[in-house]
Amino acid sequence: MPDPRPQPHQDQDLHSRNAELLQRFHSSGDHRLRNRLVELNLPLVRQVAVRQSGSTRVPLDDLVQLGCLGLIRAIEAFDPSRHTALSSFAVLYIRGEMQHHLRDHEQPLRCSRQLRELHRRGQALLQQRQHRQLPALGEEELAAALGCSPQRWREALELHQALRLRSLDAPASDGEERGDTLLERLPARELPDPCRADHEGDSLCCEGENQRWLKRRLERLDPSLRQLMLERVLHGASWRRLGVDQGLPARASQRRFDALVLLLREEIQQLVLARQAPPVWPVRSPVVAPALRAPAAGPAPSPAGRRSRSADRSPVHC
Numbered sequence: 001m002p003d004p005r006p007q008p009h010q011d012q013d014l015h016s017r018n019a020e021l022l023q024r025f026h027s028s029g030d031h032r033l034r035n036r037l038v039e040l041n042l043p044l045v046r047q048v049a050v051r052q053s054g055s056t057r058v059p060l061d062d063l064v065q066l067g068c069l070g071l072i073r074a075i076e077a078f079d080p081s082r083h084t085a086l087s088s089f090a091v092l093y094i095r096g097e098m099q100h101h102l103r104d105h106e107q108p109l110r111c112s113r114q115l116r117e118l119h120r121r122g123q124a125l126l127q128q129r130q131h132r133q134l135p136a137l138g139e140e141e142l143a144a145a146l147g148c149s150p151q152r153w154r155e156a157l158e159l160h161q162a163l164r165l166r167s168l169d170a171p172a173s174d175g176e177e178r179g180d181t182l183l184e185r186l187p188a189r190e191l192p193d194p195c196r197a198d199h200e201g202d203s204l205c206c207e208g209e210n211q212r213w214l215k216r217r218l219e220r221l222d223p224s225l226r227q228l229m230l231e232r233v234l235h236g237a238s239w240r241r242l243g244v245d246q247g248l249p250a251r252a253s254q255r256r257f258d259a260l261v262l263l264l265r266e267e268i269q270q271l272v273l274a275r276q277a278p279p280v281w282p283v284r285s286p287v288v289a290p291a292l293r294a295p296a297a298g299p300a301p302s303p304a305g306r307r308s309r310s311a312d313r314s315p316v317h318c
Contacts, residue, residue, distance in 0.1 A: 014040060018086045026080055037075050037086075038068060044087055045071055048094045056102055063098055070097030111159055119156040122146055184240040184250040217264070228257055 017040060025033040045067035053060050074090035122142060129136065137145060143153040168183040218226050224246060231237040231245070239250040246253050 015085060015087075019080070022075070022078055022080050022086065025075070026078075034072065034075055038071055041071060041086065041090065042068075044090065045094055048091060049098070052095065052098050056106060058102065058106065066098045066101050067094040070094040073097070111163065115152075115156045115159045118146060118148060118152065119160045122153065122156065181250075184238075184243070217267070221260075225256075225260055228253065229260060232257055 018037065021033050021037050021040075024030070025037065042064075046064055049060055049063035049067050052063055056063075070093040071090050074086070074093035077093070078084075078086060078089055125142070125145060126136065139153060140150050143150045146153065166182065169181050171181060218229065221229070228242060228246060231242060237245075239254045242253040242257070243250040246256070248256070
């Protein structure tokens with residue numbers, strides 16, 4: 001059985017033929033030369049279409065037609081002076097044309113084709129009655145006209161609603177405030193209480209000395225930052241609610257909280273490395289370089305008097 005793949009001498013002949021026709025096409029603009037280039041490179045289009053057909057239900061012939069459109073755009077955008085092979089340049093256009101069609105017209109999720117077809121027929125029937133200025137059909141009447149049960153029609157409606165893709169950054173149509181997004185409406189993730197009995201081993205605040213240090217540190221914070229920390233950690237407030245309380249967008253409140261947590265974490269790490277935290281404080285990184293340890297001799301400053309070096313660089317001012 002002969003090998004369908006092109007042989008090396010055939011590739012060289014095709015490359016030289018493409019280079020000659022491309023030079024003539026860009027010099028004269030003759031569409032017949034462009035069509036000839038498309039015919040010569042149809043095997044490349046079919047090769048890309050075969051690879052793409054493994055991940056979609058679109059017929060192979062439709063993918064080949066889309067690939068030909070991409071090949072035409074590649075030929076028109078090709079620059080012969082760059083000395084690049086047309087096949088290497090055109091593959092991106094061919095594959096891109098197919099993927100753009102799949103993104104815009106094909107569903108990303110596998111679902112019942114019968115339900116999608118039923119919904120399409122139902123919408124077409126409703127539009128026809130609307131154009132004829134006829135009264136709208138109820139759910140049972142529409143299902144009877146389509147020859148299916150009301151339950152089947154409801155399944156088609158639910159599937160259509162589930163296949164609608166929406167960005168989390170898109171405005172919520174039913175939002176209470178103008179400019180609300182779906183991301184801002186997501187509830188805050190419920191975190192386990194670190195002071196519960198089953199989390200005492202991993203807690204950073206269950207011991208009395210640790211609690212006193214945290215209380216003093218929180219008292220030194222700006223009131224708005226202290227409220228942001230307590231509302232988020234203790235009450236699990238959403239970013240949207242915190243943004244309303246702070247007079248900031250939800251994302252700005254989240255960035256402010258993250259910067260505050262980073263600042264406090266670096267201060268705790270400095271205390272642990274300097275051996276100024278209580279002995280019961282759990283150390284996340286047990287391996288500490290000797291050069292980072294504080295000298296054993298000499299009085300140690302209080303935790304409230306120490307500041308992290310990165311605090312000056314942090315956007316949170318405490």
